[in-house]
Amino acid sequence: MTYRILLVDDEAMTKRSLYKILTGANASYRIVGEASDGAEALQIARREQPHLIITDISMPVMDGIELIQRLREDGLDMDIIILSGYGEFEYAQEALRHGVVDYILKPMKQEQVTLLVEKRFDHFMKSRQTAIIKSQLIAPISSAAERIGHELWIANEPGMRKEMRSLSGLLDDTEFMQEERISLLRDAASLISNRLQPQFPHQAWELPYEGQSYGQASESFAAWLDKLLNEIRDKRNWGKRGVIQQAIDYIKTNFADSELNLEKVLAPLGISSTHFYHMLMEETGMSYIAYLTQIRMDHAKELLEHSDLKTYEVGQRCGYPDYPHFTKRFKRQVGLSPSEYRKNMQQA
Structure with missing residues (x-):
C-alpha cells in the first residue's frame, strides 16, 4: 500500500533531506510532490490528494498557517506535520489548534522524522483496515436491521430477540473500538427506524448521553426496541x-x-x-x-x-x-x- 506524502518548505536542502530520510525508511512511502510555498502546495494537494503533508511554517507567498486553513476550508483532512524553529513556538501552537497532528523541530533529527511519519503511517493502515471491515459488515448489518424491523412490525417478540442476537453477534465479532461499534449500532437503528416509519411514526433511537460504553449503548438500543414493540402492540390492539x-x-x-x-x-x-x-x-x-x-x-x-x-x-x-x-x-x-x-x- 502506497503512503502518499507532500513536502513543503522554501529551503531546498530541507526538502532533499526529508526526501532521502523518508524514501529510505519505508518502501511504501511515496513523495507525490514538493512545494516551496503554501500557494504551490495547495495546488499540489488538491491534485494529488496526499495522505500526509509535512510543511514549514515560515514561507513566502503563503505561510504554513494559511496553507493549513485553506486545506481545511477545502475539506481536505489529510494528516499534517509542521516544521518549526525554536523561535516559532507560538506559530506551532496556532497550527496545532487547526488540527495538525504533530511537529518537528529544526534542525531535524532523522530518528524524530522517521518515528513521527511511521506513527502516522501505522494509524493510516489501521484506519484503512477498519474501513475494509466496516464495508464488509454493511450488507449483514443492513439485513439484520431489516429483519428486526420486520419482526417488530408483526410484533413477533421471539423473532425480534433472535435477530437482535444476530446483530449483536456481528458487532461483537469485530475488532473495532467501542466508538466504531456504537456508530454501527446507530446505523442499524436508523435502518430499523426507516423500515417502520412509513407505517408507524415513532421516535428514533438516541443515546441518553455522550460518552457511553458500547455495553451501555447496547442496553439503550435494546430498551428502545422493547419500547417500540410495546407501542406497536398497543397501537394495533395486538x-x-x-x-x-x-x-x-x-x-x-x-x-x-x-x-x-x-x-x-x-x-x-x-x-x-x-x-x-x-x-x-x-x-x-x-x-x-x-x-x-x-x-x-x-x-x-x-x-x-x-x-x-x-x-x-x-x-x-x-x-x-x-x-x-x-x-x-x-x-x-x-x-x-x-x-x-x-x-x-x-x-x-
Missing part, C-alpha cells in the same frame, strides 16, 4: 385479532409447501379472502404473496448463511422446487443471487 394471528402462524409453519395458496391458509379460519387481505395489510403492511415471499426469503438467507446445503436445496426447503424461479425471486427480493449472498456472508 392479541385481539386471533384469526389473523392464526393465519400468520400457519404461513410460518408451512411456508416450505410449494403449493401453499391462500385457500389453504383460509380453509380453517372461515373468513373471506377480502377480509383477510385487509387484516393482513393492517398487521404486516404486505399482501399475502409479499408476506409469504418475505418469510421464505428470510429462511433462505438463514440457510445460506448457516448451513452447507446446496443453493438448489435451500430453494426446495423454502417452497421453490424450481431452482431458476428461486434464484430469480431471491435476486429480485435481496438484490443478490443466492450464491452471491452466501459468498458475501462468508466474507463478512
Whole structure:
C-alpha cells in the first residue's frame, strides 16, 4: 500500500533531506510532490490528494498557517506535520489548534522524522483496515436491521430477540473500538427506524448521553426496541385479532409447501379472502404473496448463511422446487443471487 506524502518548505536542502530520510525508511512511502510555498502546495494537494503533508511554517507567498486553513476550508483532512524553529513556538501552537497532528523541530533529527511519519503511517493502515471491515459488515448489518424491523412490525417478540442476537453477534465479532461499534449500532437503528416509519411514526433511537460504553449503548438500543414493540402492540390492539394471528402462524409453519395458496391458509379460519387481505395489510403492511415471499426469503438467507446445503436445496426447503424461479425471486427480493449472498456472508 502506497503512503502518499507532500513536502513543503522554501529551503531546498530541507526538502532533499526529508526526501532521502523518508524514501529510505519505508518502501511504501511515496513523495507525490514538493512545494516551496503554501500557494504551490495547495495546488499540489488538491491534485494529488496526499495522505500526509509535512510543511514549514515560515514561507513566502503563503505561510504554513494559511496553507493549513485553506486545506481545511477545502475539506481536505489529510494528516499534517509542521516544521518549526525554536523561535516559532507560538506559530506551532496556532497550527496545532487547526488540527495538525504533530511537529518537528529544526534542525531535524532523522530518528524524530522517521518515528513521527511511521506513527502516522501505522494509524493510516489501521484506519484503512477498519474501513475494509466496516464495508464488509454493511450488507449483514443492513439485513439484520431489516429483519428486526420486520419482526417488530408483526410484533413477533421471539423473532425480534433472535435477530437482535444476530446483530449483536456481528458487532461483537469485530475488532473495532467501542466508538466504531456504537456508530454501527446507530446505523442499524436508523435502518430499523426507516423500515417502520412509513407505517408507524415513532421516535428514533438516541443515546441518553455522550460518552457511553458500547455495553451501555447496547442496553439503550435494546430498551428502545422493547419500547417500540410495546407501542406497536398497543397501537394495533395486538392479541385481539386471533384469526389473523392464526393465519400468520400457519404461513410460518408451512411456508416450505410449494403449493401453499391462500385457500389453504383460509380453509380453517372461515373468513373471506377480502377480509383477510385487509387484516393482513393492517398487521404486516404486505399482501399475502409479499408476506409469504418475505418469510421464505428470510429462511433462505438463514440457510445460506448457516448451513452447507446446496443453493438448489435451500430453494426446495423454502417452497421453490424450481431452482431458476428461486434464484430469480431471491435476486429480485435481496438484490443478490443466492450464491452471491452466501459468498458475501462468508466474507463478512
